[in-house]
Amino acid sequence: MSGSSVVERVTCLGCGCTCDDVAVEVRDGRIVGVTPPCPVGRAWFGDGSIPEHVLVSGSAAPIEAAITEAARLLVESAGELLVYLGPDVSAQAQRAAVALADRLRAAVDSATSEPAAAGLLAAQRRGRAAATLGEIRNRADVLMFWGVDPTQRYPRYLSRYALEPAGTHVPAGRAGRRVISVSIGTDRGPTGADVALEVAPEDELAALSVMRATALGHRLGELPERLGAVPDTALQLTTARYAVLVHEAELSAVPRSPHRTEGLIALTQALNGVTRAALSSLRAGGNRSGAESVLTWQTGFPMSVDFSGGFPRYSPGSRGLERLRGGGFAAVLIVGSAAELAGELEARRAPVHAVVIGPRASEAPLTARVAIDTGVAGIHEGGTAYRMDEVPLPLRPPLPGARSTAETLGALLLEVRARLAERSG
Ligand code: SF4
Known part of the structure; x- marks a missing residue:
């Protein structure tokens, strides 16, 4: 093959976002460019040899x-x-x-x-409230990132699906969405959030339980000071039109509680009693x-x-x-x-x-x-x-x-x- 050509609407499997809008430039039988730019996608395509x-x-x-x-x-x-x-x-x-x-x-x-498998088992035990990435893009007005900033591993998750794009029910895009960034120890949430919450790893499950109790409308007793901000954060979720909880479902550098996903599933289910909510699990490609x-x-x-x-x-x-x-x-x-x-x-x-x-x-x-x-x-x-949301897509x-x-x-x-x-x- 010789000369240069651009193949449109290529599907990238560099991460679980599986973006199907990628333009790939091919010259002399080798990949020489990928648009829009994404470092993980560019590394995954390589030169195609x-x-x-x-x-x-x-x-x-x-x-x-x-x-x-x-x-x-x-x-x-x-x-x-x-x-x-x-x-x-x-x-x-x-x-x-x-x-x-x-x-x-x-x-x-x-x-x-193993963490993804644990999540699948938790979903089999409890059921789950999931959503397609399209639904998240079009409906989510409150997003809570639980110990994850998708930017590094899933570079286009925020720009394509979850945060910046205008959706049919969120026409103002980022301006129409409230972002809650929860950091669990060194598992940091994204920067630039409207609300930031720090939770110690040993308090993670307690924080999820407090949020769930708040969503269910239970009266809470006195909380330790380090969990004091948790109920207010949960109230931000309950007042959403459509809340989305985002978490890392794959291995991370720091071991985390094996019960995290189950706690997030339970919270999402509780939120569905008062509003609409979904759990978005970030998966590898x-x-x-x-x-x-x-x-x-x-x-x-x-x-x-x-x-x-x-x-x-x-x-x-x-x-x-x-x-x-x-x-x-x-x-x-x-x-x-x-x-x-x-x-x-x-x-x-x-x-x-x-x-x-x-x-x-x-x-x-x-x-x-x-x-x-x-x-x-x-x-x-x-x-x-x-x-990652189990939507099948054609490969070109x-x-x-x-x-x-x-x-x-x-x-x-x-x-x-x-x-x-x-x-x-
Ligand atoms: S975000 Fe993921 S799927 Fe999309 S272009 Fe980048 S690596 Fe590929």
Whole structure:
């Protein structure tokens, strides 16, 4: 490819905002510009170059031979296999991976982080009051940021969805919204808020309880001085037309209370008694939310599903990587980017055979029996990805890819089926 062109309305998976309004400038087959400017998005797109290797035991091989070897290994390991859904693949590829797990009686798990998993479990216990980012943009007149400033990890969250844009019910944009910034120890809320509240980490759950009691209209006894400002802050939420609570659902540098999300869900539900309110959970990109959606509509569960009994079983207390570390699998099929997994595989107790199919599989820092490089969803591959609010969006790749993840997995599924049929016949 030569010359310069701009591909409009590209969907970025650099973070869970999944902005679908990005213009990508391509010159000589490389990405040279991304508009609007976003540092996280620019780093995620890079220049678009990726390896295109197919390796069997570390040596170059034809794709057909790699599929045959991968199928042989996976069928041999049926019942003792982990299928891991890594980031940067489409929902179509995730669906094919789940079909493979089903056929092979494998366990299947995803890159859902531990804090995000804890949030999913809390939502399963309590229900949740969520909203799409569009609803937040159009309706939120009071926003409370609970120990998070989205600017660093989710650079366009405030400008595109939550704070600055004019909405149908908030036509004045930022001027029509009240912002409450709550800092929990070193988890700082955004600067420039209308109300700022400091809460010590050990008081976090008490502060959430006081807010909830205030929203429910309970009479409060005397509070310690350090929680004195909490009821007034809660009253700002109760007088909103539409309040939105924003929190970080992913790992952060400082450990936080595992009950934070449940406390925020409970507060949001209490607020819905007196006004309308929603909880916005900030999630990482790479279509991680897609893995949860695909698993949910394929099996009924959002993560950590085990097909070893011949039907899907939910085992959230025993995540796939934890079992892998403990030597619980003979083999692992990694679908998607494997970079984050290197430490996990090194820490395992027993050797495990690995098949990696995804972007930069040949560069994965682990010894894989089979490695097949495919494109990055959103850069080289189309399909569907899910935003942090679980809204599915189409992918419009600005560059061509040598090999599609979903098609490669489809070919592997055919070969696995044939081998399983041979074995049972
Ligand atoms: S905010 Fe996130 S999704 Fe949007 S352009 Fe930046 S990195 Fe990409």
